[in-house]
Amino acid sequence: SRDKFSVAQWLPQGGFTLWKATPKLLGTLVQETPSAGDWFCNHCCAFNKEKAWSCQRCLKGKVPSRKIAAEPIRKKVHRCMSCLERHPKYSARCTRCEGAMEYICDFCGAFGRTGDGTVEKVKKEWYCWGCWEKFRQHNRAMANELPSAWFIKDGQVWNWFGVDGRKFRLEFDRRGTLLCDLGSG
Numbered sequence: 001s002r003d004k005f006s007v008a009q010w011l012p013q014g015g016f017t018l019w020k021a022t023p024k025l026l027g028t029l030v031q032e033t034p035s036a037g038d039w040f041c042n043h044c045c046a047f048n049k050e051k052a053w054s055c056q057r058c059l060k061g062k063v064p065s066r067k068i069a070a071e072p073i074r075k076k077v078h079r080c081m082s083c084l085e086r087h088p089k090y091s092a093r094c095t096r097c098e099g100a101m102e103y104i105c106d107f108c109g110a111f112g113r114t115g116d117g118t119v120e121k122v123k124k125e126w127y128c129w130g131c132w133e134k135f136r137q138h139n140r141a142m143a144n145e146l147p148s149a150w151f152i153k154d155g156q157v158w159n160w161f162g163v164d165g166r167k168f169r170l171e172f173d174r175r176g177t178l179l180c181d182l183g184s185g
Contacts, residue, residue: 016178036069076104078126081113090119090126107131 004020034040037050041061048056048063055061077086082099092114094101103112106125117128127135143151152158158170171179 034068037067039064039067076106076109078103090124105131107134 004022005026006018007021007026008016008018034047035050039048039050039052040046041048041055041058042064043055043061044058046055046057046061048061050067053063077088078090079086079102080094080097080099081102083094083097085094085096087095087101090103091101093099100113103114103117103126104110105112105117105128106120106123107127108131110128110130112126112128117126117132119126139153160168160170162168168181169179170181
């Protein structure tokens, strides 16, 4: 029996289909791998080259705001209220002058000060109280949807390292969808 590989196809409405591919079939799939600037249709998932203005297969899908290998969105920075020094990571006080900080919520972008939110312990990112409440509601909903063996209290993020040493993230979301560094569905 020949080896087969599992291949996932992300669906535009969420979720994915899984099928097995032989090495030969997998070889034909990867002959035209995406390049920086190429994109996948948000309607039918078809691969499109960077120059295409609409999907070449269904003619309905449009160019997404984020393409393959797009420059990362600039990270929010926190600011000292005294000396205006910018801090890319959370700090309880300004490292330059010990002044009070104005924080930016790492989820919604809202501005706040120390009493308007708190720091997440693992990532050391500051979130406003409104976003913490949304997280608690989401976590309760996930407890009802996921099998108990898969449910992780206070978050549904799984991390792993690839064979090349890169770190990847997989997050279970509602209604059977997944969020992943390699794609969503």
